[in-house]
Amino acid sequence: MADDIHGALREAIRTILPDVECVLGWGSGPDPLRSAPLFMKSPEDVERFRAGELAVNNLAVFLPEYAGRKVGIVVKGCDSRSVVQLISETLVKREEVVIIGYPCRGVVDVAKIAAAIGLGNEDLEAGLVERAEVNGDTVSVTVRGETKTFPFKDVMAAKCSICRYPNAVLHDVFIGEKAEAREDSYADLEKYEAMSLEERFRFWEKEMERCIRCYACRNACPLCVCRDHCVASSREPHWLSQADSTRDKLFFQLIHATHLAGRCTGCGECARACPVGIPVGLFKRFINRAAGQLFGFQGGLDPEAVSPLQRFLVDEPTIKEKEWK
Amino acid sequence: MNAALKFLPHEHLKAWLEELAGTMRVLAPQKEGAAVVYRAFDPSREPELIRKPTESAKHILFPRSEALFAFHKKKAPFAPDSLNPDGSQAEKEEPATPAMELTPPEQPGPTVVFGMTGCDAGGVTTFDPVYGGRYQDPYYLQRREATVLIARACNEALSTCFCTWVGGDPANRRDADILATRLENGWLLEPLTERAERVLGSTLLGDAGEAEAREAEALHAKARAAIGEAPDLTGIEDALPALFDDKDFWWSESAACLACGACTYLCPTCHCFTITDEKAGLSGVRLRAWDTCMAALYTLEASGHNPRGQKAARLRNRVGHKFAYFLKNHQGRISCCGCGRCIKSCPSSVDIRRIVLNALKRAKGKEAANG
Numbered sequence: 001m002a003d004d005i006h007g008a009l010r011e012a013i014r015t016i017l018p019d020v021e022c023v024l025g026w027g028s029g030p031d032p033l034r035s036a037p038l039f040m041k042s043p044e045d046v047e048r049f050r051a052g053e054l055a056v057n058n059l060a061v062f063l064p065e066y067a068g069r070k071v072g073i074v075v076k077g078c079d080s081r082s083v084v085q086l087i088s089e090t091l092v093k094r095e096e097v098v099i100i101g102y103p104c105r106g107v108v109d110v111a112k113i114a115a116a117i118g119l120g121n122e123d124l125e126a127g128l129v130e131r132a133e134v135n136g137d138t139v140s141v142t143v144r145g146e147t148k149t150f151p152f153k154d155v156m157a158a159k160c161s162i163c164r165y166p167n168a169v170l171h172d173v174f175i176g177e178k179a180e181a182r183e184d185s186y187a188d189l190e191k192y193e194a195m196s197l198e199e200r201f202r203f204w205e206k207e208m209e210r211c212i213r214c215y216a217c218r219n220a221c222p223l224c225v226c227r228d229h230c231v232a233s234s235r236e237p238h239w240l241s242q243a244d245s246t247r248d249k250l251f252f253q254l255i256h257a258t259h260l261a262g263r264c265t266g267c268g269e270c271a272r273a274c275p276v277g278i279p280v281g282l283f284k285r286f287i288n289r290a291a292g293q294l295f296g297f298q299g300g301l302d303p304e305a306v307s308p309l310q311r312f313l314v315d316e317p318t319i320k321e322k323e324w325k
Numbered sequence: 326m327n328a329a330l331k332f333l334p335h336e337h338l339k340a341w342l343e344e345l346a347g348t349m350r351v352l353a354p355q356k357e358g359a360a361v362v363y364r365a366f367d368p369s370r371e372p373e374l375i376r377k378p379t380e381s382a383k384h385i386l387f388p389r390s391e392a393l394f395a396f397h398k399k400k401a402p403f404a405p406d407s408l409n410p411d412g413s414q415a416e417k418e419e420p421a422t423p424a425m426e427l428t429p430p431e432q433p434g435p436t437v438v439f440g441m442t443g444c445d446a447g448g449v450t451t452f453d454p455v456y457g458g459r460y461q462d463p464y465y466l467q468r469r470e471a472t473v474l475i476a477r478a479c480n481e482a483l484s485t486c487f488c489t490w491v492g493g494d495p496a497n498r499r500d501a502d503i504l505a506t507r508l509e510n511g512w513l514l515e516p517l518t519e520r521a522e523r524v525l526g527s528t529l530l531g532d533a534g535e536a537e538a539r540e541a542e543a544l545h546a547k548a549r550a551a552i553g554e555a556p557d558l559t560g561i562e563d564a565l566p567a568l569f570d571d572k573d574f575w576w577s578e579s580a581a582c583l584a585c586g587a588c589t590y591l592c593p594t595c596h597c598f599t600i601t602d603e604k605a606g607l608s609g610v611r612l613r614a615w616d617t618c619m620a621a622l623y624t625l626e627a628s629g630h631n632p633r634g635q636k637a638a639r640l641r642n643r644v645g646h647k648f649a650y651f652l653k654n655h656q657g658r659i660s661c662c663g664c665g666r667c668i669k670s671c672p673s674s675v676d677i678r679r680i681v682l683n684a685l686k687r688a689k690g691k692e693a694a695n696g
Contacts, residue, residue, distance in 0.1 A: 021480030029674035036674035037581040056671065061583065063394035111359045125376055127669055144481075210362050212380065212389065212590045214617075220672045228621035228634075233621075240613035241603045244390035251373035273672035275587045276379055277359030 001052030001134070008175045009074065009102055013046050015096050016072045016173075023072035023100075024062060025057040032132040033110050037062070049074075053134045053152065056107045058082055058267045061222040063092045070096045075105035075203065077179075078159065080168035080266035081221040081300030087170075088303050089310070090223055101168025103179035106152070106160030111277065113155045117143050127251075142251035158188065159268040159281075169301055192282065197263065208246040208253070210276045217280050218256060220273035223263050223299075227247050231255055262291040262307040265300035294318065331525055332533035334511040341529045341639035342366045342439060349473075349524075350436040352385060352527050354378040363438070371494065372509065374440045374477060381666065382441040383448055383595035386468045387456075389590075390614040392430045393600070398607040399424040430464075437473040437524050440505070443497025444488045446476040447662035449591020450500040454655045455596050464613075473520050476501035477512075482551040485665030487678055490553040495548035495662050496541075506541040513541045549613075558648070558659075561681060564688030565649040574638040574687055575668070578680045581673040584636040588667035589643065594660045597623070618642045646681050 013023045014108060017040070027038030027048045035054045040046050051074060059073055060082035075083060080101060086092040114126045131142035140149045153161070160166075162184035168174060192200060215232060218224045230253050231239045240248050256270075264284045271281035291297055295308035296318045308316070315322070333341055345351050346366055353372035355364040360379040366372065407415045449469075456465035478496040479486075488494065498504055502520040506513045513533050516525060567575050588594040589670045599616035602609050616623055619640070624633045633639050651660035661677070668676050 003590055030668050030676055032401035034674055036676075043639065062580075115359075125483055127485050128481070129484070164507075196658045207358070210357055210360055210380075212587075213615075214586035214590045214618075216583065216585040216587040216670075216672050219583040228631075231619060233622045235601070238603075240602075242601045242612045243603060244388065244614070263539075269672070273585070273587070275360075275585070275591060276357075276362065279358075296517075307533075 002176075005102060005176045006049075006051060009051055009100065009208065010046050010049055012041055012100050012173045012175055013040060013049060013072065016100070017041075017043065017046070020072045020098060021066065021069045022099050023074065023098075024059040024141065025049045026051060026057060026059075026075040031129055033108070033113060033126045033129045051102060053108050053139070054132070056110070056157070056261035056272065056299065058220075058222055058269045060086060061220060061269070063097060063222075064074060064225065067092070067096070068249075070098070071222075072098040072100060074100045074102070075162060075171070076102075076107070076169050077165040077167050077169065078104075078265060078267040080108065081165060081169055082267055083300075084170050084303050085223055085263055085265055086225075088300075088305055088307070089223075089225070094303060096122055099168060099171045099173075101174040103158075103176045104163075104166045105179050106156040106163065106166075108134075108152075108155050109157040109272075112157075113139065113141060113150070116150055116155060117141055117148055157268060157272075159266060162188075165301075186285065189282070189289070190271040196318040204250055205246045207278045208278060211246075211249040211278055212276065213244075213249060213252075214275065216273040216275060217253075217278075219257075220269040221260070222269070223260060223265070224256065253280055253283055256280075257287045257294040260284055261287045262295060262309050263299045264288050265298075327448075329525075330533035330538060331514040331515050331516075332511055332537055333514060333530050333532040336521040337529045338372075338512065339368055341527055342372075343368050344527055345437055345524055348435065350434055351439065352382075352436065353439045354441075363441075366439070371535040372440055377442055377483065377664075377666075378445075379666075379670065380591055381448055382438055382445045382474075383452070383593050383596075383665065385436065385438055386449060386472060387452065387465060387596065387615075389484040390560045390612050391464060393613050394430065395428040395606075395610045396602075396608065397426040399426060400607070410504075423625075426627065433468045433471045435471050435473075436468075436483055437475065439475045440477050441474060441501070442479060443476045443495060443501065443504075444493055444662040444664035445593045446474055446497050447488065447491075447493050448502035448664070449474060449656060451594040451651070451655075451662065452658050454658070458655075473503070473524050474501045475503040475505050475514070475524070477561070478504060478506040478541070478545055479548045481548060482553075483665060483669065485669040486552055486651065486663065487555070487665060488663035489549065489552050490558060490678070491659045491661050495552065496545035506544060508537060508540050508544075513537045515541075515648075518579045554630065556682060558681065559686065560688070561685055562657075566689045567691065568684055569641070569645070571687070572637070574684070575641045577651050578683065579640040579675075581637050582619075582640050582675050583673055584619050584621075584639060585672070586619050587670050588671065588677075589617040589619055590615060591666040591670050593662050593664055593666075594647065599623075618646070620666045640680075644677060644684070647677075648681055648684075 023040040025038045026035040029036040037057050051217050058079045061080050087094050112124045117124045129141050133140045137152050138149050139152050139155055140147055164184055165183050168177040268281050297308050342351050351366040352363045353366045354361050356373045360565045361373045361376050362380050409415045412448035476497050502518045504515040597616045600613050602611050625631045647661040
């Protein structure tokens with residue numbers, strides 16, 4: 001990411017600091033590849049701010065915790081959609097958040113980089129990266145003293161290559177030139193839809209076998225708003241058993257996905273958060289497409305809109321059931 | 326030189342594990358998707374012995390969910406009111422108490438884990454005083470006794486590794502049954518406990534000598550150097566309780582926390598559980614499943630009150646238990662083995678090392694301010 005945009009973003013953050021409790025952005029994580037959420041309260045904190053290709057976390061997940069207090073937030077396009085959806089669901093008040101946007105050209109997928117730095121058959125880990133640098137269209141990482149360079153597009157997160165909203169859809173300040181939008185044809189789902197139902201079920205059974213039920217997928221989701229009142233932990237009624245069974249694990253995923261129908265903005269945090277790499281984002285992709293086809297609706301674009309499954313209309317404008325024969 | 330040192334050429338590794346699989350359950354790390362998890366050894370696949378397993382090995386001794394017993398309630402026979410031949414009411418029989426039939430779970434069979442990391446073995450020995458001390462937990466102890474733990478020495482360190490901060494070592498000789506070091510031509514196997522004998526009788530294993538021992542030592546030294554100098558954590562068990570009511574500190578340290586359970590469920594030393602009866606009709610099973618202090622339900626009281634309603638209080642408990650309370654209950658042992666999974670797999674990169682160092686610094690500052 002260009003230095004001048006970074007400089008301008010820091011300036012914008014410093015400008016709003018006196019009016020807010022803190023500004024949510026990104027700082028450095030445990031190694032050069034990984035970022036961490038940064039909660040800026042002082043101009044010194046702002047020095048540690050970094051945006052760009054390594055700024056993966058969707059910080060909108062933290063906003064409801066600050067209800068009643070005014071905060072600032074720096075957003076990528078996808079993050080801004082979560083903010084918009086939270087505003088539309090009255091979980092965040094528009095006047096309590098100052099939104100700073102910048103053009104996002106995509107973020108890295110740390111797992112893809114980890115796989116790419118392997119030698120021969122040997123997979124390596126992000127934790128071995130000594131240095132990481134994004135220069136224009138390439139990413140350079142240094143492992144065991146040796147530097148390797150990859151095209152950025154090869155190690156970019158899958159959600160970014162199909163991103164339709166790379167610029168904040170709602171903002172108070174926008175820094176930089178708008179980035180170009182991409183197309184999403186849901187082509188990634190074809191592979192799974194080509195499977196028979198039995199094959200699909202076996203695929204998920206195999207994937208869910210390594211689920212440890214940590215619920216990082218749920219807690220990283222900015223729109224999983226039940227928080228401490230989730231069906232997964234309810235004892236009365238006892239919806240889910242405590243057995244280590246793929247059935248219960250899959251059951252939760254389906255509940256999660258259906259609760260997000262028409263609300264999920266495709267930020268991909270559920271899958272990124274999964275410590276064992278289960279592609280749980282696929283469920284939401286599938287449901288998102290269905291919500292789009294059925295209701296012509298996408299969440300997180302209009303703070304005044306109400307998601308189709310959160311309202312009731314006698315006649316859904318996109319479902320002409322009176323014409324059904 | 327230790328005469329009992331064994332050498333296993335790389336080309337014999339799978340044959341040896343296959344041989345063991347004839348009489349034991351053999352578990353080894355295996356790549357699955359983007360993760361490395363423990364699976365039953367599969368001779369058609371290579372075990373993953375370079376990357377650090379994504380999950381710890383604790384579930385082998387302490388399953389994610391286990392049946393403590395199955396139960397079946399037998400209904401009491403129906404005792405209808407009866408009349409004497411003269412039509413008067415007969416004396417009523419006391420209704421029989423319903424009988425409860427309990428079925429214990431199967432006994433664990435002999436097991437060997439090959440290729441766990443040294444820090445994971447350190448996790449096991451923090452479990453031992455909890456489940457085998459004042460309270461003897463038969464479920465854990467039976468598995469512990471039936472299982473041979475073969476830890477592999479680490480040849481390098483990840484950015485999140487810090488075993489040496491908490492008394493560990495990349496070549497852990499304290500906690501496993503066997504220490505395995507990957508040399509250029511094969512594995513050097515060093516028995517550390519009597520349990521090791523159960524798996525070292527194979528003719529596929531040769532004797533190892535001075536040269537192999539020296540080669541291994543050089544690798545161990547290299548890994549130690551890679552982790553770097555460990556900071557002095559002296560006083561941490563007093564620093565954390567001193568900060569117990571320091572809301573600003575815990576709010577700031579927990580700001581990025583999502584309050585999920587990834588850290589605690591991947592942790593080799595976290596050992597909390599919850600118990601539920603999963604029943605249908607008259608039958609069911611009493612399950613013991615992992616629990617996490619990062620979840621609301623963990624401390625939710627029957628009244629509806631939750632003393633740890635905020636994530637700051639939950640994070641404080643996680644760090645406090647590992648670096649203060651456990652030490653006081655278990656002879657100064659830190660209940661953290663420095664594997665770094667809680668940092669590496671945290672979706673928000675919350676770093677327990679930073680919290681511990683910040684706590685030490687802040688407690689010292691407060692002490693100085695109070696004179």
